[in-house]
Amino acid sequence: EVHLVESGGGLVKPGGSLRLSCAASGFSFNSYSINWVRQAPGKGLEWVSSITSSGSYIYYADSMKGRFTISRDNARNSVYLQMHSLRAEDTAVYYCAKSGDYAFDYWGQGTLVTVSS
Amino acid sequence: DIQMTQSPSTLSASVGDRVTITCRASQSISSWLAWYQQKPGKAPKLLIYKASTLETGVPSRFSGSGSGTEFTLTISSLQADDFATYYCQQYNRDSRAFGQGTKVEIK
Numbered sequence: 001e002v003h004l005v006e007s008g009g010g011l012v013k014p015g016g017s018l019r020l021s022c023a024a025s026g027f028s029f030n031s032y033s034i035n036w037v038r039q040a041p042g043k044g045l046e047w048v049s050s051i052t053s054s055g056s057y058i059y060y061a062d063s064m065k066g067r068f069t070i071s072r073d074n075a076r077n078s079v080y081l082q083m084h085s086l087r088a089e090d091t092a093v094y095y096c097a098k099s100g101d102y103a104f105d106y107w108g109q110g111t112l113v114t115v116s117s
Numbered sequence: 118d119i120q121m122t123q124s125p126s127t128l129s130a131s132v133g134d135r136v137t138i139t140c141r142a143s144q145s146i147s148s149w150l151a152w153y154q155q156k157p158g159k160a161p162k163l164l165i166y167k168a169s170t171l172e173t174g175v176p177s178r179f180s181g182s183g184s185g186t187e188f189t190l191t192i193s194s195l196q197a198d199d200f201a202t203y204y205c206q207q208y209n210r211d212s213r214a215f216g217q218g219t220k221v222e223i224k
Contacts, residue, residue, distance in 0.1 A: 035213065037161075044218040045153075045161060045204050059211040062118055095160055102208045103151035103166035110160060 002026040002106040004096050009111030012086055020081040020111060022096030030074040033099035036081050038092035050099070051079060086115045119143050119207055123216035129224040136192040138219045140205035145185045149208040152181055152190045156201045165190065
C-alpha cells in the first residue's frame with residue numbers, strides 16, 4: 001500500500017526557515033516524480049514544486065522560486081522541501097503527492113506550517 | 118504560466134441532480150487535465166486524469182470531457198457523499214497549476 005508521510009511543520013517566525021520531509025513507502029520510489037502542494041487556511045490548492053524520479057528535473061511555481069528548494073534522497077525514499085525567508089502568507093498545510101499517470105495519484109495527510117511572530 | 122479558471126465557484130444542488138463543473142485553461146493543454154475531490158480536513162482524492170480517464174475505484178457517475186482549453190467534470194446523479202470541493206489541475210510542461218476550486222453544497 002502506498003504511504004506518504006509529511007513531517008517538519010510547525011511554528012516559525014517571519015523570515016525564518018523550515019525543512020519539510022516526505023517519507024514514502026509501498027511503491028518503487030525511485031521511479032516516480034514527487035510533488036509538494038500547499039493549502040492556506042480556508043483557501044484552495046496551490047502547487048508548490050515537483051521533482052522527477054532521478055532528481056534531474058525540478059519545477060517551481062513562480063511565487064516559490066528563489067525561496068524554496070526541493071530535493072530527494074532515493075536511498076532513503078524521501079523528498080524534502082527547504083523553505084527560506086518565510087512570510088505569513090506561506091502559512092498552510094503542505095502536502096506531498098506522488099505523480100501517477102499525468103496526475104497526483106497518492107497524497108500524504110499534510111503537515112501544518114504556521115508563520116507568525 | 119498557464120492559468121486555470123473554474124466555474125462556478127459554488128454550486129448548490131440536491132441529491133440526484135446532474136452537476137457540471139467547467140475548467141478553462143489560459144492556453145491549450147491538450148488532454149493533460151486532472152480532477153480532484155477534497156473534503157474538509159482531508160487530502161485531495163484523484164478522480165479523473167487525462168481529461169476523461171476515471172481513476173480506479175471512482176464511481177462511474179463521475180465523468181470528464183474536453184480538450185485544448187475547455188474541460189468539464191460531470192456527476193450524473195449527485196450522491197450525499199459527493200458534497201465536497203472539486204479542483205481541476207493542468208499537467209503540462211513545467212507547471213502543475215490548480216483551478217481555484219468549486220464547492221458543491223447541499224441545496
